Amino acid sequence: MGFKIGLDLGSTAIKMVLVKGDKVEWSRLVATAPGQEALALDLVKGALTERGLGDGDIENIAATGYGKKLMTSAGHTVDEISANATGLFKLSSGRCRTIINIGGQDLKVINLTEKGKVADFKMNDKCAAGTGRFFEQAARILDTPLESFGEMSKLADEPLELNSTCVVFAESEIVSLLAKGVPKERIIKGLHHSVARRVANLLGRHKVPNDGDIYLDGGPSQNVGLLEALEDELLMEVKVLPNPQYTVAFGAAISGY
Amino acid sequence: MPESSREERQRKITGQRFFGEIEQEALRLKERDDYLPEFNYFLDLLIEGQDPTILAQRTGRPVAALMCLQAPLEIFHACGIQPFKIYGGSQVATRLSSPLLPPVMCPMLRSALGTLMLGAKEGLPFKIFVAPTTCDWVVKLDELLSLCSINSPCPIHRLELPHLKDRPESQERWLEEIYGLTKFLLAEMGIKKLRPQDLRKSMDIYQKAWKLYSRLMDLKREGLISFSWFLVVANSFFYADVEEWTEKLKILVAAFKTNGKAPRGPKVFVAGSPMFFPNLKMARVIEAAGLVVVMDDLCSSERLFPGAVFYDDYSLHGLIKALAQRYHQGCLCPTFADNDRRVNNIIAPAHKKLYKGVIFHVLKGCHPFDLESLSLEARLKDEGLKFLKLETDYTAEDSQTLLTRLEAFRSALTDD
CATH class of the missing domain: 3.30.420.40 (ATPase, nucleotide binding domain)
Incomplete structure (x- = not known):
């Protein structure tokens, strides 16, 4: 446990971050194409493999972006405007x-x-x-x-x-x-x-x-x-x-x- | 293929798609969790009642087409005429009118003209056409009808609307306009004189409808009736006999007392351009974002009735004066130049915590609302209120981006 995943399913790219605490441990993107959930899950799988983590290490998967509703396996979804605000505020130290x-x-x-x-x-x-x-x-x-x-x-x-x-x-x-x-x-x-x-x-x-x-x-x-x-x-x-x-x-x- | 038969074929195909669009929206509404059988009457009116010929048969009265809401309905009723407000909610209908009209134009009027074109070959099925001079598009109605080759065999009566409604001179001028309208309606119906008792009877009938409608608005304040269904009831008003509609509304209100379930979510006020069946896109997206519309100021919804008409002079002059005042000074149309009351109507309920934010709906090309949104946004923000302007048209392709904004707006309201 302790890792959180954020997925931004945008119109041109799907972006993923693996976060521990407030720190980004891993990030990658892939071009958007049909089958967005499968592409996103591939990113997740890649992150876990590279970091030697298992499903049990993941606390939550959050999805945002236009394709967020397609992520049926997401723990919760966030609208991209609120996610943007939360992310930048934190990264800019307020x-x-x-x-x-x-x-x-x-x-x-x-x-x-x-x-x-x-x-x-x-x-x-x-x-x-x-x-x-x-x-x-x-x-x-x-x-x-x-x-x-x-x-x-x-x-x-x-x-x-x-x-x-x-x-x-x-x-x-x-x-x-x-x-x-x-x-x-x-x-x-x-x-x-x-x-x-x-x-x-x-x-x-x-x-x-x-x-x-x-x-x-x-x-x-x-x-x-x-x-x-x-x-x-x-x-x-x-x-x-x-x-x-x-x-x-x-x-x-x-x-x- | 000759041009006339090509046009006829296009009209026929559009007509079929037009009814398909209406049926599809009706089906979507009936599949909702908050559907009640008591809605059927209102929904059926919207499905079949948009045909003025059917309305004339149902009510036994000749039908008068109306642009906007400033002409007192009670005077039409007292003269034995059924008022029929010209709305347009069909995207399909715009396929007929769009090639003939300016590219950036009020989608509602574009749709209304397209809908009129569907039956234009036989001429408009109205006895008369009454048009107050509200926005620029309505002022240019004659040209627009002509551009769309809509032959109007019925006379068009213009009401010159004074846009400074707080000036005594304007109020006097408007009273003269209403007298002119009354004379025109009487002449058209071959009636020598309007009796005050007949007008009072009509006024009582409309007041009864308004009072009951106010109860439906109370249900909306509590979040018991959804915005979509409220619009269905409101939109159907002009497609029925007012007394029959009131009776059915009474049954619906009673049903809500036993069946109503309040949805959860931040409460919002919807202001701006009208929304009309079958184009309930905006209402649907607002609801999908988890927002609860408890108030609105749309002329196709809560502003349907001008409110209580007060009078202590029972003469014909006293009654006509009371109606003229109410329909002019009580009107919250954005086309007026002195319109503090309109802004206060939006802000005052927020002070009572009746809602948390304002969604401002602008149909692209609807200039009065577009202009107003800028000053209103500043006023609302000064009051610490959240404001979201959404500009759209009748196409469905922007539903997703509208939803994105509304979801963010919901988060902002929830964070407060």
Whole structure:
């Protein structure tokens, strides 16, 4: 006993953490595909094997994310907004007051109380503009690995003004810019700024309290170019913790404890 | 294939799917744990009563189509006319109207126009059409009907709604409008004069219905009747004779006293755009998230009746004036410019701890509610209340993301 498992069944990846106390002992992710529960259970099995643990060592399995209801073997489920708040508040040692979460198909801004509970939140509606899916699409059109986006955007002096964060319209805009010979670095920097503006709009007039910090998490938060663009647009420091793609799974694991 | 026969075929297919959509929602409701046989009457009205021809046969009165709720129903009743509020809850029906209308438009009106198009070939089955000038979409009703090629053989009577309802000049102007409506209805029915005793009788009938409806609202306050079923009862109101509907409501309320089971979960207030059968998506998702709707201010639900009509002048003028006042000053439609009462109506119950948070429902393209949500959110947060705005349309594809937000909202309310 003593180990807790958190599973975040998202739209593009299933993330798992193995937690002891408040410490992440093991984490891994797998791309989302049909048969989500089987994929998640494979992750669990892998974790137990690697750590030499048995079923009896697991205190609870908590599931979150869009696919949480598919995890019939989960001990409990947590909505992903609350799990995100719980996880980041704990990992930031209580400093976090606002979370910007960029997921595979959604964009969330979550404001926290000083006790780490959800005060309020905003989320994009059923459009994937400015989400992880948008970056994936851009990487395909630019024929550039997503992992290089951060470093490449640093090479551009000025971002290009892009009109759209729409997954569909951005394609024609990027293709047209490439045809005009605009360097990829400028386009990528422009992409980061257009997403950052979208986040700023979602954040609205919300003020982050002086005694708290604003954090970015979710898969795209590992992109340093996006982080810089966000700081430019919001005119404030935005923090990113190590392994930001696992925050929600971690929050689910420790929820209710 | 000639254009006319293609259109006819499309209308026929949509009509079949339209009834399929209605039956599917009715079946879903009947499979719920909180179903009671006493709901059947109201559900049947929604299944078959949306056809004005059937309604005219059932009530023995000519049917008047109504946009919005500012025209006093009692005057229609006293003139021997059955009011029929134009709603639209069908997603299927929008397939007929959408290609002809602006892409971003109130889904309810888009659906209502699509539903009218289903029977448009024969012309609208109404004796008259009455439309107060509320939101921009309703103001443009003539153009919208024309865009959808809905031929209206019946006259359309406009009520110019003064949007500053607290001004004495506005109230006088509205009284004139109601007098104009009364004259119009009498002329259409070939009645020389409206007798005060007839109007009073109609007012008593509607007051009785409202009082009983208030008891149903009390059951909702206690969480005994679910939001979905409350909407079914409310939505059916315009598809029946008011006295018959009241009798059936009496039976339903009595049944709840013995059978009602209170669901558990944080209590919420639902404000914003109307919800109408068969599009009960939002009610269903709210309930699936474990939230209990105990109050609402939707014009398709709790705002169906304007409330008690007070009068001490029993003359025809006194009665018409009392009705005009109640339907104007008592109206909580967001299209009014001076609307503190509307905001207070939402905030005041929270002070009595009747609910924990507000869910604000905005149908995409419903601008008055969308605009209002911004200032209301600030007001509610100043009061320390939780607020969640949900923007949606009639498609089902966003149910999962709506559920995610509602589950998080529930957690936030539970943490408080």
